[in-house]
Amino acid sequence: MTPALLTPEAIEEAQPGNPAVAALRSFAERMKWDRNELTVTIAASNIVAAAAATKAAGYNYLMDVTAVDWYPSEPRFQVSYHVLSISTKKLMRLAVMLSGEDPSVDTVTSVWPSANYYEREVFDLFGIRFAGHPNMTRIMMPTDWKGHPLRKDYPVEGYR
Amino acid sequence: MATIAPPDLLIPGIDDVIRDAQKHSQDPGGEQTMVLNMGPQHPSTHGVLRLVLEIDGETVVSLAPDIGYLHTGIEKTCEAKFYQQIVPLTDRIDYLSPMSNELCYVLGVERLLELEIPDRAQTLRVLMNELTRIQSHLVWLGTHAMDIGALTVFLYCFREREEILRIFEMLSGQRMMASYFRVGGVSMEPPLDFWPKVRNFLKIMPGRINEYENLLAGNPIWAGRLKGVGPLSAADAIALGVSGPPLRASGVDWDMRRDMPYSGYEKYNFKVPVSTVGDTWARFTVRMEEMYESVKICIQAMDRMPEGSIVADAPKIVLPDREQMKTQMESLIHHFKIVTEGFAVPAGEVFQTIESPRGLMGYYIVSDGTAKPLRCHMRNPSFATLQALETMCKGKLLGDVVAVIGSIDIVLGEIDR
Incomplete structure (x- = not known):
């Protein structure tokens, strides 16, 4: 198994000139290079600024926004943004860790308008709010649905 | 804020x-x-x-x-299954291009496992994927033409699609939901009469595509309904996450097969059709060109089909050969272990991308080191492309909405999952 690189210096050495490493160095809480993918973990309060810096570094195409539930560990939720740079043919992942109590993070629709549906999906299935989102409503489940099905503590059997 | x-x-x-x-x-x-x-x-x-x-x-x-009428919670179901058991589920996400979903998923798991896939399995996967692309585009063309009012094309398209489905059935026993790919390779060696059948199909197919073009491209009603309808600029397409043929029809030269090759696509010669017009007509021409290119890739795959194993050398992950299982103790143990408790995948996360017939498909697989994924998320092209529908239809006629929906080729199964 190839070990993951965990410091910006090591990643810079393995991937010289990767634009995201330089652009996100000031925001990054953690950086990881694993299985040919760069993951930059940032604080939830910095997401819009970090997204703008990522876009300025050439990552113009937001592919996906989704979440992972690490229940029962805390911080519980990880929101992952997968971004593609069409000019340099590279992809990277921005990650934000959120606590299980009333999880909320600012929307990135102002940077990448395509985040609209993805953030609605994450809200619907995980119950993570995106502050400032133009239309924070359920998208998959019926509007009167209770609970968020992709949470790990959502019951998968029995009557409801 | x-x-x-x-x-x-x-x-x-x-x-x-x-x-x-x-x-x-x-x-x-x-x-x-x-x-x-x-x-x-x-x-x-x-x-x-x-x-x-x-x-x-x-x-x-x-x-x-x-949307959401077809939401079946496939992502939730994945979390309760072993890694190999998810392959049949991925088939059912985009029911018009099942093999693309399978490929994207198994490539993601193989990257987590760091498996080496034999060349023969990779070539078979490319061949199957390009046949899937032709098959999916045929359904698009047939239904799109039918929406506009050209009923004949549908019958011709389904005639050729039936040929491809017969090839799939020959290979895997299933017409649509083939579940042919395995983590570590493909499930079985194709039967001997598979090769002449595919050869024959690839020989007649370019002529048939030409036939559809003759039916439609010169037709003034078809041109009138498509030209200038549903325009989308390159900047808007990127901003709204549009991918695949609609993105290329808007003038962005991006194809995952060429730009971030997977499964050995770098070994094939093919063109990526691009148009700069960005309307419904451009999407029509781009997809028609893509079918010709897919036939070319299939022919190259048939010509270079290497000999050798169809599964990776990983006895703890790939089910053993049936004959070996009956004669060798080791194989029997491996078989029992894989079937009863799956195989553990090292902890980590990958985002595997491929070019599906509808565009950029991505599988986000997060493993916590057990035999079941912690999270398996699908990024499907139709979901993002649907966001651009408003931009394409705003200020245009109501009748053109139908033409635009046909031209972006959405599949609700993969939007709702």
């Missing part, structure tokens, strides 16, 4: 459309608009897409899709 996106790229919800319509109708001296519900049983919505439109006469003022 974040600033909101520029108003022309705000995607309204259903409530916004209805509220705006009420506001407009109370506006003294303003135009009287009405709200129209389209779907979910409308035949031209290709499944169960529901649209809520505000129309002023026949002009679309705004539009909001309502």
Whole structure:
């Protein structure tokens, strides 16, 4: 198994000139290079600024926004943004860790308008709010649905 | 607090459309608009897409899709399955291109496992994927033409699609949901009469595509309904996450097969058709060209089909050969272990991308080191492309909405999952 690189210096050495490493160095809480993918973990309060810096570094195409539930560990939720740079043919992942109590993070629709549906999906299935989102409503489940099905503590059997 | 996106790229919800319509109708001296519900049983919505439109006469003022009618919770189901058991589920996400979903998923798991896949298995996967692409484009062409009113093309397209489905059946026993790919390779060696059958199909197919083009491209009604309808600029396409043929029709030269090759696509010679017009007609021509290119890739795959194993050398992950299982103790143990408790995948996360017939497909697989994934998320091209529907239809005629829906080739199974 190839070990993951965990410091910006090591990643810079393995991937010289990767634009995201330089652009996100000031925001990054953690950086990881694993299985040919760069993951930059940032604080939830910095997401819009970090997204703008990522876009300025050439990552113009937001592919996906989704979440992972690490229940029962805390911080519980990880929101992952997968971004593609069409000019340099590279992809990277921005990650934000959120606590299980009333999880909320600012929307990135102002940077990448395509985040609209993805953030609605994450809200619907995980119950993570995106502050400032133009239309924070359920998208998959019926509007009167209770609970968020992709949470790990959502019951998968029995009557409801 | 974040600033909101520029108003022309705000995607309204259903409530916004209805509220705006009420506001407009109370506006003294303003135009009287009405709200129209389209779907979910409308035949031209290709499944169960529901649209809520505000129309002023026949002009679309705004539009909001309502999705979720086919939501089956596949992502939740994946979390309760062993890694190999998820392959049949991925088939059912995009039921028109099952093999693309399978490929994307198994490539992701193989990257987590760091498996080396034999060349023969990779070539078989490429061959199957390109046949899937032709098959999917044939359904698109048939239904798109039928929406516009050209019923004949549908019958011709399904004639050729049936040929491909017979090839799939020969290979895997299943016409549509083949479940042919395995983590570590493919499930079985193709039967001997498979090769002449595919050869024969690839020989006749370019002529058949030409036949469809002759039926449609010179037809003035077809041109009138498609040219200049549903324009999308390159900047808007990127901003709204559009991918695949609609993105290339808007002038962005991006194809995952060429730009971030997987499964050995770097070994094939093919062109990526691009148009700069960005309307429905451009999407039609781009997909027609793509079918010719897919036939070329299939022929190259058949010509270079290497000999050798069809599965990776990983006895703890790949099910053993049936004969070995009956004669060797080791193989029997491996078989029992894989079937009863799956195989553990090292902890980590990958985002595997491929080019599906509809565009950029990505599988996000997170493993915590056990035999079941912690999270398996699918990024499907149709879901993002649907966001651009409003931008394409705004201010245009109601009848053109049907043409635009046909041209972006959405599959509701992969939007709702």
